[in-house]
Amino acid sequence: EAEVAQSPRYKITEKSQAVAFWCDPISGHATLYWYRQILGQGPELLVQFQDESVVDDSQLPKDRFSAERLKGVDSTLKIQPAELGDSAMYLCASSWGLAGSSYNEQFFGPGTRLTVL
Amino acid sequence: GESVGLHLPTLSVQEGDNSIINCAYSNSASDYFIWYKQESGKGPQFIIDIRSNMDKRQGQRVTVLLNKTVKHLSLQIAATQPGDSAVYFCAETIQGGSEKLVFGKGTKLTVNP
Numbered sequence: 001e002a003e004v005a006q007s008p009r010y011k012i013t014e015k016s017q018a019v020a021f022w023c024d025p026i027s028g029h030a031t032l033y034w035y036r037q038i039l040g041q042g043p044e045l046l047v048q049f050q051d052e053s054v055v056d057d058s059q060l061p062k063d064r065f066s067a068e069r070l071k072g073v074d075s076t077l078k079i080q081p082a083e084l085g086d087s088a089m090y091l092c093a094s095s096w097g098l099a100g101s102s103y104n105e106q107f108f109g110p111g112t113r114l115t116v117l
Numbered sequence: 118g119e120s121v122g123l124h125l126p127t128l129s130v131q132e133g134d135n136s137i138i139n140c141a142y143s144n145s146a147s148d149y150f151i152w153y154k155q156e157s158g159k160g161p162q163f164i165i166d167i168r169s170n171m172d173k174r175q176g177q178r179v180t181v182l183l184n185k186t187v188k189h190l191s192l193q194i195a196a197t198q199p200g201d202s203a204v205y206f207c208a209e210t211i212q213g214g215s216e217k218l219v220f221g222k223g224t225k226l227t228v229n230p
Contacts, residue, residue, distance in 0.1 A: 004160070031216075040126075040222070040223070041220075041222050041223070042206045042208070042220025042221050042222055042223055043161065043206075043218075043220050044220070045217050045218065048217065056217060091160050091161070093160070095216070104216060105163060106163075106216075106218065107163075108160030108161045108162070109160050110158070110159055110160050111158075111159070111160050113158075
């Protein structure tokens with residue numbers, strides 16, 4: 001069964017350092033999402049891609065966060081510099097993104113657990 | 118702003134009992150709702166969904182009820198098993214748009230053997 005892949009699974013870094021997370025969506029999925037999940041809360045959308053284009057990055061802290069999906073397949077989320085409050089689970093999800101369909105189910109990866117010291 | 122909240126943060130049941138997990142939503146424009154299950158160290162997993170033109174939908178051992186009048190939905194799990202222990206989230210979205218999911222805070226279900 002196809003799955004969304006993420007790496008690394010765990011990352012520990014010191015504040016002010018740069019970190020990067022990688023996501024490989026299910027093959028053929030046009031839409032890719034990055035979510036942040038603080039412990040005890042539900043995921044919150046950071047950025048949404050349709051192919052290589054950003055559809056929604058309204059909740060992305062653009063002074064320190066960046067995301068790219070250059071070839072419309074895999075994606076990288078970067079934080080520079082990391083702050084203590086960035087400690088969270090970073091989840092990637094993908095969907096077919098078919099225009100006109102009733103709903104495109106999102107499939108989630110296992111996440112990257114980030115700890116900032 | 119948009120938000121989806123839950124009534125209880127934790128729920129503990131005995132194996133074999135039925136479980137009911139509740140969720141309140143605030144965006145009256147939302148027309149599609151999904152329940153997710155998240156086990157420790159894993160990403161959310163789709164359980165069941167319901168569209169706003171329905172008030173009940175059944176799956177295998179799970180039922181979702183939607184009450185648009187009071188903006189409330191619930192997840193019922195029949196004959197709860199230890200493997201059902203997880204955090205359950207409801208999420209809302211508007212179909213045909215960006216399909217951005219808005220999640221609630223989650224309810225942690227513990228099933229005691």
